Amino acid sequence: xxEFRQVTKRYDSDHTALRQVNFHLDRGxxxxxxxxxxxxxSTLLKLLMVMERPTAGEVVVGGxxxxxxxxRQIPYIRRHIGVVFQNHQLLFDRTVFDNxxxxxxxxxxxxxxxxxxxxxxxxxVGLLSKEKMNPLQLSGGEQQRVGIARAVVNKPPLLLADxxxxxxxxxxxxxxxxxxxxxxxxxxxxxxxxxxxxxxxxMGRRTLTLDHGNLxxxxxxxxxxxxxx
Amino acid sequence: MAVDxxxxxxxxDVARGAKTSRSPWRxxxxxxxxxxxxxxRDSASRLWQTPVASLMxxxxxxxxxxxxxxxxxxxxxxxxxxxxxxxGARVTAYMSLDANLEQTRKLADEIxxxxxxxxxxLIDRDRALAEFRASSGLDDALDYLEENxxxxxxxxxxxxxxxxxxxxASLLMFIESMEGVERVQVDLGWLQRLNAMTDLLARAxxxxxxxxxxxxxxxxxxxxxxxxxxxxxxxxxxxLVGGTDGFVRRPFLYTGAWFGLGGGVVAWILLQLSLWxxxxxxxxxxGLYSSDFSLSGLSFDGVFALIIAAMxxxxxxxxxxxxxxxxxxxxxxxxxx
Ligand SMILES: Nc1ncnc2c1ncn2[C@@H]1O[C@H](COP(=O)(O)OP(=O)(O)OP(=O)(O)O)[C@@H](O)[C@H]1O
Ligand SMILES: [Mg+2]
Numbered sequence: 001x002x003e004f005r006q007v008t009k010r011y012d013s014d015h016t017a018l019r020q021v022n023f024h025l026d027r028g029x030x031x032x033x034x035x036x037x038x039x040x041x042s043t044l045l046k047l048l049m050v051m052e053r054p055t056a057g058e059v060v061v062g063g064x065x066x067x068x069x070x071x072r073q074i075p076y077i078r079r080h081i082g083v084v085f086q087n088h089q090l091l092f093d094r095t096v097f098d099n100x101x102x103x104x105x106x107x108x109x110x111x112x113x114x115x116x117x118x119x120x121x122x123x124x125v126g127l128l129s130k131e132k133m134n135p136l137q138l139s140g141g142e143q144q145r146v147g148i149a150r151a152v153v154n155k156p157p158l159l160l161a162d163x164x165x166x167x168x169x170x171x172x173x174x175x176x177x178x179x180x181x182x183x184x185x186x187x188x189x190x191x192x193x194x195x196x197x198x199x200x201x202x203m204g205r206r207t208l209t210l211d212h213g214n215l216x217x218x219x220x221x222x223x224x225x226x227x228x229x
Numbered sequence: 230m231a232v233d234x235x236x237x238x239x240x241x242d243v244a245r246g247a248k249t250s251r252s253p254w255r256x257x258x259x260x261x262x263x264x265x266x267x268x269x270r271d272s273a274s275r276l277w278q279t280p281v282a283s284l285m286x287x288x289x290x291x292x293x294x295x296x297x298x299x300x301x302x303x304x305x306x307x308x309x310x311x312x313x314x315x316x317g318a319r320v321t322a323y324m325s326l327d328a329n330l331e332q333t334r335k336l337a338d339e340i341x342x343x344x345x346x347x348x349x350x351l352i353d354r355d356r357a358l359a360e361f362r363a364s365s366g367l368d369d370a371l372d373y374l375e376e377n378x379x380x381x382x383x384x385x386x387x388x389x390x391x392x393x394x395x396x397x398a399s400l401l402m403f404i405e406s407m408e409g410v411e412r413v414q415v416d417l418g419w420l421q422r423l424n425a426m427t428d429l430l431a432r433a434x435x436x437x438x439x440x441x442x443x444x445x446x447x448x449x450x451x452x453x454x455x456x457x458x459x460x461x462x463x464x465x466x467x468x469l470v471g472g473t474d475g476f477v478r479r480p481f482l483y484t485g486a487w488f489g490l491g492g493g494v495v496a497w498i499l500l501q502l503s504l505w506x507x508x509x510x511x512x513x514x515x516g517l518y519s520s521d522f523s524l525s526g527l528s529f530d531g532v533f534a535l536i537i538a539a540m541x542x543x544x545x546x547x548x549x550x551x552x553x554x555x556x557x558x559x560x561x562x563x564x565x566x
Contacts, residue, residue: 049469051560072474079471089466106472110260150470 001027001158001189002048007057009043009213016213017043020057023208023219025191027157030184031218032200033193035210041193044210045160048191049081050074062157079107082151082159082188086166089147090135096122096146097131103154121153122146125179141172148179152188159183161192165199173199265479272483275456276491286452286488291495293445294539297438298527299500304434306524307427320385320397322404325411326378332409333381340385340407345400348386354379380411442542449488449546450553453481457554469560478551485547486540493539497532 002025009018017040025031033041046052047059050066059066062080069077082103090099097118104114122128125145127138135143144164151159161180165173177192177199184190194200200207208218276283322340324333330353341349352360357379362368387400397415405413457464460480467477504526511524527535 049560075468075471075473075476077471078469083469089462089469091463091466093463102466102472103470105264106467106470106476108257108260108264110256111263 001025001029001062002191003058003060004044004047005058005060007047007054007059009040009047009052010055018047018054018210019213021210021213021215021219023215025189027189028184028187029206030181030190030203031192031206031208032203033191033208033210034195034197034200037195038212039210040213041210042162045083045162045191045193048158048160049083050077075106079103079154080156080158082154082156084144084147084151084159084161084164086163090143090150092134092136094134095132096127096135096138099135099146100131100150100153103150107154109154117153117155118149121149124152124182125149141168141176144168144172144176145179148176152183155188157188159188159190161190161194163194164192165194165196170199174202177203268479269483272480273487276484276487283488283491286448287491287495289448290445290488290492290539290543291499293441293448294492294496294535295499295503297434297441298496298535299503300430300434300437302500302525302527304427304431307423307430320387320401320404320413320415322383322385322407322410323412323414324381324383324409326380328381328409328411330381333383336407336409337383340383340404343400343403345388345391345396345403346385347388350384352382352384354381357382445492445539445542446546446549449485449543450550452488453485453547453550454554456484457481457550457558461558464555464558465560468558474556478548478555481551481555482544482547485543485545485550487543488546489540489543490536492543493536496539497527497535500527 002023004021004023007018007021008016010016021040021044033044035041043052047054047066048061050069054067061077064077066077091102100118100121101114104117109117119128119131122131125148127142127145127149130138130142135146138146148161148164151161159180164180165176168176173196180190180192181203206218209216324336328336333351333353337349337351340346354377358371358377361379362371365371383404385400385404387397391397391400401413401415404410464477504524507524
């Protein structure tokens, strides 16, 4: 589903955020991405979203090499990737329902479809009863769950999360992690960047560890350098 | 995770999933229309929500549009007047003082036979003096003159087909070249001056129209830029979840078009109001000059064209703003560090 081939990302000429990162995530796999602050976790996720382009190497999502993707194709890739951020990026000028509906709207889904799928997603995160509320009226954890509902509403094969449990209490964090685990069970590939080592250990999943841009643990074992396909 | 070759073929093609889940084209087209309608309505209602700001933009646009249109209308009316004068053009030929009546009659016959001449009247010098005496009120003064200072005069009305600026000019040359004709006078000088003036005015009006249209585009562009700034978060999220550039631009382009619609309507209202306000004095003025000059308003087609043009200008302004400011907004910044 995801493959990084010798990916290097240099921001400025002297600052390297990722160094020759190699790994490979299968369909339906759930993995954590961890490392100190500034290790390059967000950068790695941004490469997957084509918010940034790699300086060298190849990022492959669903068999498509993102490096060569023309600009106007980017939206279509993003439609297949759900993202959750710590600052959940909900819009406070519209209801929970309308927030969750956005990915469907940009795809031009029919209103009937939108209603059905938004309610299904809200149901999954346990917020069906709050669809008409403004996100401001919700608690932090609820807002985070709205963000997750929005990320999964169009059933993307890939789900990325950057510090999704950043400022939630442990119980809520565990809830949210379980939600991610459920998605991976139905075949969604999930990659979660997190500092929360306790939680990560508790989940007992594959963990990719970055250190100053080097992938020091959890990567795909390499046999003699570059691994061809 | 180790590479499992048996799973590899399943891995590719996020895109294929999308194709199979895509609804048939009818439904696709339908939801596209529904989306357009929703965006159009949404953009319009946003303008309503800030009525004062919107009204101000509409008014600025309305004034900027009404001014050149009003001048164009005035110009059209003026051109109507000048062509009216042209058709009434008459050539006056003054004979030299030593030309006698006999000679003048012969000349009059010759000129009258020309195809370009519709009517010809001979005013002999005695009658000319009598008329002058009657109209000038210089009765006593004229008595002191020993001799009649006025020549025989021919009044020539050109044929319909010769009543153009060029036609009259060539007729003039023809008469001027005749023996015994001292001087030829025609209203053409006035005509040409008026024509030249309307030409100049037309150019000035078009230049003004272009400048004001550019101003309208810039005003709308700036307004839309502010609206883009205020909806930044929405744009970021839309791009994040896979909104195409077209999708993200659409509400702003509609906003521009709605600004244009409002501006066009305001311009039309302003035109009607000034027409109504001016029509009384103009009628009186025209009456004084016994002219049938009238200031005509916009026809239905004209109003339609004005509004469409205004909407296009608004759209263009929005498009420029969108091109300059919206494409730069990339969701990279919201991902956080
Ligand atoms: N847009 C950018 N321009 C320049 N440098 C950047 C940019 N984004 C990130 N960096 C640098 O790249 C490095 C990796 O940043 P990144 O955001 O990936 O770290 P992170 O692992 O997500 O850290 P955190 O846990 O604090 O979120 C950092 O040193 C950061 O300063
Ligand atoms: Mg980060």
